[in-house]
């Protein structure tokens with residue numbers, strides 16, 4: 698069944714001149730058939746440069762929206778239309794406009810995990826890979842950081858700028874508590890603990906290394922440690938295990954599973970290609986303004 702679906706996907710991909718992009722948190726089978734697997738920054742960079750006519754985006758809706766913003770002449774498909782991001786939904790345009798009035802001198806830095814409309818209201822985007830560089834590149838002394846207060850807090854500890862936080866966060870990473878680190882340290886005292894900056898401040902504080910998924914992958918491949926504890930969504934284990942067969946990885950907590958990231962199946966990908974569904978488009982006026990914020994970020998991330 699799986700191999701039939703894989704063959705069907707390969708055939709349809711050629712017929713439709715399509716490319717499959719998948720986030721590092723997708724299920725193993727979907728990562729395995731992707732042409733490119735990466736984090737939000739890497740996927741945005743890919744989406745901006747693809748030559749194929751169709752982009753099948755295996756991730757959540759804001760990621761496919763970013764691809765549609767960056768490559769408006771391509772057909773962008775989200776295979777599972779219910780794949781959203783609870784954190785992205787924690788900031789609305791109306792709420793952001795009200796906050797901007799409270800802080801008229803602040804530059805708005807918008808985490809890429811946000812809607813196109815929120816990006817359009819912001820000054821510049823960032824991802825967890827480049828957030829500090831982006832914040833430091835801005836002239837304003839005051840930064841309004843939306844929507845992830847955990848990432849915003851992590852950045853605020855490394856800059857002299859005043860970072861105003863928004864009350865939003867990733868429900869998956871926020872599940873990890875500091876006592877989970879104590880338990881794992883007791884079981885594996887030699888193993889470094891590496892976590893994503895979407896985790897709570899006290900978790901980030903207690904970790905040995907903090908980074909985006911691409912930075913976690915790099916750390917793991919360069920580390921001499923034989924056992925490494927991973928504090929991000931467990932889909933990352935697919936690449937960690939494939940790329941480091943001589944190392945052992947344990948997930949920090951079993952709660953590190955994002956159900957939205959797990960919605961997309963091989964069947965959804967095949968259906969997306971066959972029926973050209975579900976097409977993601979962004980209203981042109983919003984797209985143009987949102988693109989400016991993504992372009993500024995990509996320019997600073999070269």
Ligand code: SF4
Pocket residue numbers: 722757781782783784785810867868869870930955956957958
């Ligand atoms: S892991 Fe967190 S930030 Fe990523 S899609 Fe899931 S809820 Fe959103």
